[in-house]
Amino acid sequence: MADATGSLPPPSGSSSKKKSGKKNKKNGQKAAAARSEIPVLKVVDGNAARPDPVPASAGQVSSTSANKKENSKQLNKKTSIPDLKPLTSIGSSATVNSSTAASPKTTPKSTASHDKPPEMSNNDKKGVTDESADFSTSEPATTNPASPPSTQVDGVLGTDTPRTEVSQKAGTAPSNGIDYADALKDGLKENGLKEGTEENVEDLPVETAQEEPAEKSSKMTTLPFHENTTREKPSDADRDAEREKRALYDEYPSLYFEGDDTDLAQLERDRANAYQAAGIRFAPFHIPLQRRLQTLAVLLHSLSIATAASFFFFLCAIPIFWPLIIPWLLHTLLSKAATDGKLHYRSERLRRSRIWHFFADYFPAKLHKTHDLPADRKYIFGYHPHGIISHGAFAAFATEALGFSEKFPGITNSLLTLDNNFRIPIYRDYILGMGLRSVSKESITNILSQGGSDGHGAGRAVTIVIGGARESLEAQPGTLHLVLGERKGFVKVAMRTGADIVPVLAFGENDLYDQVSPKSHPNLHKLQMFVLRTLKFTLPFLHGRGIFNYDVGLMPYRRPLNIVVGKPIRVTKRAENDLKTAEIDELHGRYVKELEKMWERYKDGFAPERTEEMQIHK
DSSP states (O other): OOOTTOOOOOOSOOSOHHHHHHHHHHHHHHHHHHHTTOOEEEBSOTTOOOOOOOOOOHHHHTOOHHHHHHHHHHHHSOOOOOOOOTTEEESOSSBOOHHHHTOTTOOOOOOOSSOOOOOOOHHHHHTTOTTOOOOOOOOOOOOOTTSOOOOEETTEETOOSOHHHHHHHTTBOOOOSOOHHHHHHHHHHHTTBOTTSOOBGGGSOOOOOOOOOOOOOSSOOOOEETTTEEOOOOOHHHHHHHHHHHHHHHHSOOOOOOOOHHHHHHHHHHHHTOEEETTEEEOOTTOOHHHHHHHHHHHHHHTHHHHHHHHHHHHHTSGGGHHHHHHHHHHHHHOOTTTSSOOTTOOHHHHTOHHHHHHHHHTTEEEEEOSOOOTTSOEEEEEEOOOSSOHHHHHHHSSSTTOHHHHSTTOEEEEEEOGGGGGSTTHHHHHHHTTOEEOSHHHHHHHHHSBSSSSBSTTEEEEEETTHHHHHTTOOTTOOEEEOTTOOHHHHHHHHHTOEEEEEEEETGGGSOEEOOTTTOHHHHHHHHHHHHHHSSOOOOEEOBOSSBSSSSSBOOOOOEEEEEOOOBOOOOOOGGGOOHHHHHHHHHHHHHHHHHHHHHHHHHHOTTOSSOOEEEO
16 A cells, blocks of 8 residues: 555665665655646535546565655644635645556546646657656646636546546546545644644644625615615696607707807907006007907997087087077987988998997807797797896897898887987987887887788887896896896887887897996995986996007906897787786796796807806895
8 A cells, every 4th residue: 555655665675674764765766756746626516436446466465664654754844735615625645656657447538528637758758857757737727717627527627537637647646535635634633733834833823714705685676866865757837847848949950159169268368468566467569450440330339429418518519500409409309310210321331330240249249049939920029138238239120230130021110119219419329220119018019019010010129128228237247137037118009009028138238247246235225226216327437458458447358148049939919908907927837937048048158158147136
């Protein structure tokens, strides 16, 4: 029988016991050295049948006691054994010499698909040991997690060859039913040592069996949604809101600002690189002529009232002009051109002048169309917000700079303003030529009841800045406060004349000036409201930019203006006696609803820097 080291003693009939002892001693040393190179094979089936142990010869039984002692010393000696992982065992305990390899017990060659270790030549074998023994070993079996599962046959991983053939092909002795890995572990534990180390076994922590993970619950878990809330099925309110949003997107098309990005980028660069003195940024001298003309056009319009009044008083100071001034003043006081609805002083040539294109490009301003307006109907445009001076309303509806007649062909629109503006000499003639008319009830009724394609106002339209002077006091950059809750006069006029109501929302109108906030200066706001109630106009305390600087002055800022014309609300003509409060409120509510739709639809595109949502005041 083979000894514990797995080496075989020399054949019987040896002439000398000394010679046999020396040889056994040398073989034991070689076996101990080979033990560190024992291949590790993964056992898939622990109960797989193992081949019967090979019976030992008579010579093997007669091993000397000296050989046994030497072998026991080799076991107690510290060896470096590969880490023995679970489910692994040693295929064989030692290599065999050349005489055992030539034993008649060898099995037929395997047909396994694994590469066969290269056979060594006789010359190479002689260089291995003095005894010309072949101690070739197989490489330890490794597993790759990414590789597909290996074949499992006869309890050996990754091969179809029986265990006996695998062990002999690797140059090892066939298994004899002894688990050498367990035997080696037991031997080391008896000496109180851990494998491959000198640590004491008693000092090591006891390994406990890992608990199997609990079975996963069959119930579906809720995922976190937004602020630590659970994802739930949408409610009826959510479904209604989603349907309203889809309907909103179907009702109002996508609009885009069509400005020149190159000009806007150059403007921002000029502001960033401007020369500063005392906290004021001054415009550079190399400004293009186009921008100089834009500034000039806005300056002339902004100073038109002051210029007209100053020029009139200058003429009055010269006696030679008195014979002309007195008749002209009488005509101004008695004229009904602002309210008769005949549009006699309207000049299309003045409205289409090149100067207004410079005016619109200053901001720049754009007019956006969302729905068609038939030319056989009459309309009342409600413009929001008022802003400080309503530059957007003037550019869109008092001039042709934004192409109103091209977008809405067949419609003649007149912008309405306070009746007091038609009492200012020279300025009155200027605004009459631009097509502006009085905002009085008489003026609106006359414009929408005569003229047009049918002689009764078909194809005519008026634009009313509904918020008025009261709304101008709410004009703050980044906000949109509309004074609309109690303003229903335009709805009554629409019902009397049968004119459809068209909401208009100007994104950016409130951003053109900075104004003193009524919250931070309440006493000043009270003074403004007193002037408004007494004189019917207000005095906004504002500031903008200058002609040659970007921070101080009365010029509006260069900020985009997007005027969006909404969906018309159909109105049926009613007699004065048939006007009902419920119907007026219903039309007013529909008008407010359309404004809210327009705000929700276009606020992200045209008001990305807003500080709050739209608010409607009484």
